[in-house]
Amino acid sequence: MDASIPVNPELLRAVGLPEPGGDSKDARGRVLVAAGCLEVPGAILLCAEAALRVGAGKVRIATCRDLALPVGLALPEARVLALPQTPEGRIAPEAAGLVAGQARGCDAFLVGPGMMDDADTSGLVRALLADPPGAALVLDAGAMAALAEDPDLVRCLEPHAVITPHAGEMARLLGRERDAIETDPLGAAREAASRFRTVTVMKGARTHVVLPDGTAYRHEAGHPGLATAGSGDVLAGLIAGLLARGAEPRDAALWGVWLHGAAGRRCARDCGGIGFLARELSPAVPSILAGVLAGTEA
Template sequence: MDACIPVTPHLLRERGLPPPEADSKDARGRVLVVAGCLEVPGAILLSAEAALRAGAGKVRIATCRDLAVPVGLAMPEARVLALPQSPDGRVSAEAAGVVIEQARACDAALIGPGMMDDGETSGLVRALLADPPAGALVLDAGAMAALAGDPARTHRLERPAVITPHAGEMARLLGVERSAIEADPLAAAREAAARFRTVTVMKGAQTHIVVPDGEAYLHVAGHAGLATAGSGDVLAGLIAGLLARGTGPGEAALWGVYLHGAAGRRLGLRRRRLPGA
């Protein structure tokens, strides 16, 4: 069980993506992105644009009220919903009803980029998981905190959710020190996948992907430039976009991690060739 399957082009060729429909945005899938706060508005655009670039046909963005118009102007192809917000500029748990309704109308929902690990976010996620949509689900950043106190929250989903923790977030999920996660990230990913019954993407210089039955994959072909703020928002958006196209949770995670790494390598090489870079 300690062995990991390498994530390679050969593996992915055996797990091809659903072919996009040539003439229908609706057939390519809808993504709901619930994201952002006044402190981290850029995460909304990073994740939503990544979902579209992954091939989704439409994206809906739900964010706190004060960000809705600026986000809509920055991303005019998106439908943007203004959610109730807390006094400190974060999406309020009172938005749960709207989020649940919108998630039911979409093929995939991404919750969490740019959202804080606080009571408002946890309340929103708990309500969503108590009345889950049939579509695919990605939990990122602050949205994962709602799982720590009750691992069974994700057990009732029709298909496994995808979670995307880095070492610090995984430590909080499992209630251990960060050093323990960094010492054995594969063991942590296995434990989270089994405990929460999720496809678990354990981010790092080497990324481990573990599905609920314990099968594990390892991606090592990233780039040091991906270790920067916002990189995880892009990865979460890629996975959500692939899910909206009809890709299964495990395959969406594998393809998302691979494409994210390939894009990082290409950009790193291009920047290195630029004068003065």
């Protein structure tokens, strides 16, 4: 089972995307982003803007109390929930009930960007998933550490959750050395997708998207400039926004990976190579998305 399917515009057009019904914001879907800490506040903005740029109608942000006001001012399109925080400036595990209540009113739920891989984050994620809210779920960054401790956390979710590890995070998930993951990223993605029953996005120079049944897709049309701080937060936000629009987890992952890579190529073209910033990716997405759907983006 070594063969994988290339991700390209032809595949994406065959997959398609749900068209929002009517002209209301709610018809385009609602995303809840639970993210951030005082050390990494910008991740919240990167993923939340990406969700809006890919077409989600509304974004709610749940973050620690000291970040809520500046985040709301920086992204005035979002509704922001100020949560209890730990002395270290992270979302407190006891905030899980507040976050879960918000998630029940949303179509997609993104957890983890800008969160630390520590006991507080694992406790929060475990509490959130003890009573799954029903929204399509994306676990990113620090939130994935909870899976390493309890592989059953998301196994029975329908639709399947999406996880977005890079090599270091995958090593933690599978209990291996990073070198082993980098030697066989597709094999690692297949193992994770099977173990956790997730749509697994194994990020890298070649990104693999693997389904729980072992079906694998590969994306090779990114750009080296995407290896920059915050880039993964943008990808997670794109996937969450597409889920909110009604895309199935596989389709949201495939579209998100392609749009992320295409935005990187466009930014590289405009700036002359590497050196573009993660915040510059999302503004490129709407026109790229329109081009793929119209058959003019290759």
